[in-house]
Amino acid sequence: MFRSGTLAETAKRHRPAVPVAAVDAGTGHRHPLAMASDVVADLRHLRPEIALSWQRSLLCGLTPDEPREPATIPEIDRSSRLLDAARPILEQLADDLSGTDFCLLLANRNACIVDRYSSGPGIARQLDGIGAVVGRPFTEELTGTNSIGTALELRHGVAVNGKEHFIAAMKRFSCYGQPILHPITRRVEAILEITSPVQIAPRLWIPIINRAAKDIEHRLRAGARLAEQRMLAAYEEACGRGRRPVVVLGDNLVLANPAAVDLLHIADHALLREMAAQPGAAPRWEQNILLESGLRSAVTFERIPDSNGAGLFDITVLDRPRLPVPRLAGVSGPSEALSDQLANWRVRRAPLVIAGEAGTGRTTVARQLAGSLPMATVDPITLAKETAAGEPTWPSPGTLLVVDGVGTLPDDVASRLRRLLRDTQTWFALISSPLVSMTGPNAELVSLCLNRVQLQPLRYQQEDFTQIVNEILRRLAPGRTAGLDGRTWNALRGQPWPGNYRELTDVLHFALNHNPAGPLRPEDLPPAYRRVHSKHQLTHLEQVERDTILRMLEDLQGNKARTAHALGIGRTTLYRRLRELGID
Incomplete structure (x- = not known):
């Protein structure tokens, strides 16, 4: 977000020296710079909160010509708690609006329209023309400034009149949207909006819409009390069946017996909620999961009727999980085939390249490859120097020669080493940096090895992070x-871990020395590891995207314009992704 005027100054700095036609003669489309100039001029005449909304719309890459289409149109649950609470209020309002040119829209917490009441076919057809239909999201990111998406951003009622809409097609309407807050959490649960043609401003209806929003909030509160009673009854019945861990998870209520409190971490609650919220989830199911503590457990889930989607989890702890082994790149979880592959390559004395970042276990894999056979490690520069001075000293037959440090060698050293290893009968393995970053003679060197193991960095293994930590602790x-x-x-999961397993092991060793008996607390960690570095836990895909952007920025000496062009995205999109991925 930025102050008014900044956008104008930016447009002025990048304005071309030659005049820009407002319309492209070849395509008939308006030139982007012409549109940007119009938007900048309009900002000066807008109310501050509307001007800021326009700026947010521009940062999302929108243009006034048309909204952005959503990736998917979600199905609407007609029996949802929100619609049950709102329906009588909306039906009464619709009767009051009969014979006028007004329309009522109800959107959920994601700004997706879930219900619509039109006073007549004329206004209904007009709203159909701008996509204001049930199932369509109306966030600022997709549709610019409007009284649904903007009210959601501001968390208070807002009127958007005619030309204040960012999208040109919406300037025919005047609208007012009022947030509906959850009675307990006070989060925005929905938006109630009234819309009319621009010549009939809905100002007189604003107090009535605000009153209707309050009435819906009261009905939500009454429904929440009834749901809580049903949750408590289901919980007490389950606890009476035995001493197993039992937990009930609702929107704003968690019930857990002592066994569940001792067993489950905060992350386990999040996992259970996510499993229960899967689209198409059955009302009852059973599944084995791995808890944050590293314990495998069998979970029986049962949806509680008429409880606003709450569910009961009955948990049985199974045996402890098997110990993890090094991960192959692109494989989630332990690779069961890796040990068999290494044994096969050992029998055939096959050359192997073991690629990955420092600390990912490359030397460990080399030791596993050697098995009970001897292993000799040498750095490639020393080996190349010995070659230049004369015949190098090769290890005895049956010994695995490990060349550690391939991937970033000077071109002449990599070429000399390739010729040397190509002509030798010695069994060797190359320990290399990630293959994706390798070019030239270094890439030619690793091409000697048709067999490859690529190890994942620790930051790509959030799903297995608990198991990895518990194995290191054991x-x-x-x-x-x-x-x-x-x-x-939470503190450990939020670290970038550039040193991977080795760094994590050192941190846990430090913490154990500081607290050898009780549960490890943040204050037991080294000071630099006691806070979370990222705003949220990145997914595997986001980590890959972050690494790609960082590598491209490094290759292009930090030039963001060239980086955006090389990645095939706009600069606005690049700046947004830099912010979202925690790249300074």
Whole structure:
């Protein structure tokens, strides 16, 4: 977000020296710079909150000519708690509006229209023409400034009149939207909006819409109390069946018996909620999951009727999980085939390249490849120097020669080493940096090895992070039963881990020395690891995207314009992704 005037100054700096035609003669489309100039001029005449909304729309890459189409149109649950609470209020309002040119729209917490009441076919057809139909999202990101998306952003009622709409097709309407707040959390639960043609401003209806929004909030509160009673009854019945961990998760209420409190971490609650919210989830199902503590557990889920979607989880702890082994790139979870592959390559004395970032376990894989056979490690520059001075000293037959440090060698060293290894009968393995970043003679060097193991960096393994941490703890402190508290898990998950497994092992070793007995707390970690670096936990795909952008910025000496062009995206999109991915 930026002040008025900044956009004008930016447009002025990038204005071409030659005049820009308002309409492209070849395509008939308006030139983007001409549209930007119009938008900048309009900003000066808008109310401050509307001007800021226009700026947000511009930052999302919108143009006034047309809205952005949503990727998907979600199905609307006609029996949802929101619609049950709102329906009587909306029907009464619709009767009051009969014979006028007004229309009522109800949108959910995601700004998606879930219900619409029109006073007549004329206004209904006009709204159909701008896509204001049930199922269509009306966020600012998709449709610019409007009284649904903008009210959601501002968290208070807002009127958008005629030309204040960002999208040109919407300037024919005047609208007012009022947020409906959840009775307990006070989060925005929905938006109630009234729309009319621009010549009939809905100002007189604003107090009535505000009153209707309050009435819907009261009905939501009454429904929440009834749902809580049903949740409590289901919880007490389940607890009476035995001593297993039992937890009930609702929108704003969590019930857990002592066994569940001892077993489940905050992250486990999030996992259970996510599983229960899967589209098309059955009212009852059973599934095995891995808890934050590393324990495998069987979970039985049962939806509680008439409880606003709440569910009961009955949990049975199974045996402990198997110990993890190094991960192959692109594979989620332990690779069961890796040990068999290494044994096969050992029998055939096949050359192998082990690629990955520092600390991902490349040397560990090399030791597993050698098995019970001897292993000799040499750095490539030393080997190349020995070659230049004469015949290098090769290890005895049956010994695995590990060349550690391939991938960033000077071109002449990489070429010399390739010729040397191509002509030798010695069994060797190359430890390399990630193959994706390799070019020239270094790439030719690793091409000697048709067999390859690519190890994932730790930041790509959020799904297995708990299992990895618990295995390291078992190795560092055998027999220790106390784990990590929830805050420590959050702190560790939020780290970028450039040193991968080695860095994580060092951090846990430090924490165990600081607190050898009880659960590890954030204050037991080294000071630099006690806070979360990223605003949210990045997914595997976001981590890959972040690494790609960083690598491109490095290759182009930090030039963001060239980076955006090389990635095939606009500069606005690049700046937004830099911010969202935590890249300074």
